[in-house]
Amino acid sequence: MAAMTTDSTGTAARDGENAPTGPGDSAFVRACRRMPAPHTPVWFMRQAGRSLPEYREIRANVAMLESCRRPELVTEITLQPVRRHGVDAAILFSDIVVPVAAAGVDLDIVPGTGPVVAEPVRTAADVERIRPIGRDDVAYVDEAVRMLVAELGATPLIGFAGAPFTLASYLVEGGPSRTHAKTKALMYGDPDLWHALCSRLAEVTLAFLRVQVAAGVSAVQLFDSWAGALSQADYRRYVLPHSTAVLTGLADAGVPRIHFGVGTAELLEAMGEAGADVVGVDWRTPLDVATRRIGPERAVQGNLDPAVLLADWPVVEAEVRRVLAEGRAAPGHVFNLGHGVLPETDPDVLTRVVALVHELTATPADRS
Secondary structure (H helix, E strand, C coil): CCCEEECCCCCEEECCCCCCCCHHHCHHHHHHCCCCCCCCCECCCCCCCCCCHHHHHHHCCCCHHHHHCCHHHHHHHHHHHHHHHCCCCEECCCCCCHHHHHCCCCEEEECCCEEEECCCCCCHHHHHCCCCCCHHHHHHHHHHHHHHHHHHCCCCEEEEEECHHHHHHHHHHCCCCCCCHHHHHHHHHCHHHHHHHHHHHHHHHHHHHHHHHHHCCCEEEEEECCHHHCCHHHHHHHHHHHHHHHHHCCCCCCCCEEEEECCCHHHHHHHHHCCCCEEECCCCCCHHHHHHHHCCCCEEEEEECHHHHHCCHHHHHHHHHHHHHHHCCCCCEEEEECCCCCCCCCHHHHHHHHHHHHHHHCCHHHHC
């Protein structure tokens, strides 16, 4: 086997072989586009975060929203898991409420709780106060992306944003919710106001993602973390039009679009229809089953249960092999977890998972 070298960004190349010409030719982007890749690419949701001691150190005494607004800090945090794990893609360190804060919503990210909104949305006037955003409103994101693209070289950078439904839920509830009761009450009780809110959030989200694309990200992911709280009928009526507005609004951007939600087994077909190139699948649905629901026109991403990483290595290895076997049914597969990395995860296990996936899926040419 040829010797491997890794540069400071985690981009791997074999001695005597040319490195990828750029992030657009990376294993990650190729898999997203359902093209042959040298191996199944790997990255982890929340790979830059609480499981890394270097992250906890650099974030000490810096509030979450403030950390998202410091380009140098964003750059360092985003690069940390690429250096440590050798993942096939970086994901911008940020938070889904960054664009709505930039749009004038008074909120804070409270440690141990999550986003808390000072004045929850109740009326049309509340919706009108959510103003459109442009590059100048999130110039720190533009700067961070440009810094990262320069540092990452051939390793692709994923931009992201929260989907309109999930953002709307935070704004209506005033913070995280287990039942989304207030959200559903508005949705059912005043559908005109609901659609006005989601339309405004779709505009903000699309503008936020376009800033990231213009700055150089190689792909984007739309997180709809709470969509699994809905029936398929409600999803299609109240959510799908707005997620579609975001994803199809990026059809000319030239980058793969990933759409992910939690607890969305019954929504996968509809989520695929929203306009994504890749549909993320949580750990509850086997990837071969998900592929049948999503259809052959889209790749899949996922879907190891994050809790598996807390088990002994033989269990982890067996589960990784299972996910890879089920993923072979898809026209393209990006290996990931079914949700974010848990804070108590041993970082060394993540590094071993990356190496295992690469080893098990390397093409003959890649092994030579």
